[in-house]
Amino acid sequence: MRTWFLVAATGLAATHSLRAQDGGSSLATAAEFSLEVLPGPNTGEAALPRPPLPLPLGAEPEDETPVVNGGAVHFSLGIDLSSAYFYRGLRIEDDGLIAQPWATVGVDLVNNDTWTLQAIAGSWNSWHDEETDAGTEDGTLAAWYESDIYFGLTAATGNWELGAQYGWFVSPSDAFTTVEELQFSVSYDDSECLEDFALAPSAMVIIETGEGTSDGFGKGVYAQVAIEPSLALNEEETLNLSFPVIVGVSASDYYEHDDGEGGAGDDDFFGFASIGATLAFDLPVSGRYGAWSCYVGVNAQLMGDLGTEYNDDDDTALVASVGVSVEY
Numbered sequence: 001m002r003t004w005f006l007v008a009a010t011g012l013a014a015t016h017s018l019r020a021q022d023g024g025s026s027l028a029t030a031a032e033f034s035l036e037v038l039p040g041p042n043t044g045e046a047a048l049p050r051p052p053l054p055l056p057l058g059a060e061p062e063d064e065t066p067v068v069n070g071g072a073v074h075f076s077l078g079i080d081l082s083s084a085y086f087y088r089g090l091r092i093e094d095d096g097l098i099a100q101p102w103a104t105v106g107v108d109l110v111n112n113d114t115w116t117l118q119a120i121a122g123s124w125n126s127w128h129d130e131e132t133d134a135g136t137e138d139g140t141l142a143a144w145y146e147s148d149i150y151f152g153l154t155a156a157t158g159n160w161e162l163g164a165q166y167g168w169f170v171s172p173s174d175a176f177t178t179v180e181e182l183q184f185s186v187s188y189d190d191s192e193c194l195e196d197f198a199l200a201p202s203a204m205v206i207i208e209t210g211e212g213t214s215d216g217f218g219k220g221v222y223a224q225v226a227i228e229p230s231l232a233l234n235e236e237e238t239l240n241l242s243f244p245v246i247v248g249v250s251a252s253d254y255y256e257h258d259d260g261e262g263g264a265g266d267d268d269f270f271g272f273a274s275i276g277a278t279l280a281f282d283l284p285v286s287g288r289y290g291a292w293s294c295y296v297g298v299n300a301q302l303m304g305d306l307g308t309e310y311n312d313d314d315d316t317a318l319v320a321s322v323g324v325s326v327e328y
Contacts (some may be wrong), residue, residue: 078325089272135174180210
């Protein structure tokens with residue numbers, strides 16, 4: 001499993017509305033905290049998945065293993081099962097089966113010994129057998145509460161990776177209003193200077209552009225920083241333990257409270273912080289069929305004031321997950 005910190009695709013907008021929005025369910029009162037769905041990656045993932053980047057022209061893998069796919073088109077897909085769905089410090093669902101399948105494709109536009117540029121497209125979905133906030137009685141769609149489609153560019157040069165992406169995030173179960181976001185990300189590979197103590201830092205800024213917003217009020221701006229120190233548990237580096245840490249904040253009007261009269265109140269700066277442990281291991285599948293991997297993980301989260309209110313006044317949560325993926 002790849003933990004998607006080095007990614008042009010970044011997290012998607014919330015539609016955790018405390019007021020009615022066209023095309024989505026409405027909440028009776030702010031005090032009840034009956035939640036709508038948020039689109040985006042689950043707790044423990046810094047961002048949405050992307051296809052693997054190519055090696056710069058002429059480069060070889062450090063471990064001298066053959067490249068699985070030396071062509072210009074790359075794919076990845078997988079599925080995650082989770083005990084709960086938290087998004088940027090806000091609880092979405094913590095009962096029943098939660099399955100989140102995804103798929104991505106990338107096309108190399110530039111690949112030379114100086115830099116690479118890749119166009120990406122992807123889809124991330126979330127299925128709940130609890131039919132979270134479903135606004136439809138169609139039994140087929142009621143459990144499919146989220147489907148995200150995103151497009152972007154990823155550029156890499158030296159140890160730096162930059163990304164820009166635009167996404168549309170809809171609810172087939174009619175649980176929330178469609179959300180649109182413009183997203184920017186940057187990450188740095190510090191393994192050359194810190195070696196075994198590398199932190200793999202990344203940061204992102206997300207600008208809400210559509211009618212759907214994180215808090216149901218005005219358009220906001222979200223900011224996030226993350227690190228993911230990791231440790232190889234065997235010489236082949238097929239078994240790895242990592243510790244993802246994420247902090248999310250409101251840069252502007254992102255974690256707004258209801259003012260009690262249906263309008264925007266105070267905007268919290270601190271949204272959430274999370275720390276997790278993920279054990280990932282390669283699966284014994286021939287490289288002809290791609291690079292397969294699996295993971296098990298646990299994530300602890302500390303919510304800000306708004307997230308605490310949405311989580312029955314509990315400011316902490318623990319989420320377990322397992323997943324399998326393939327890259328080619």
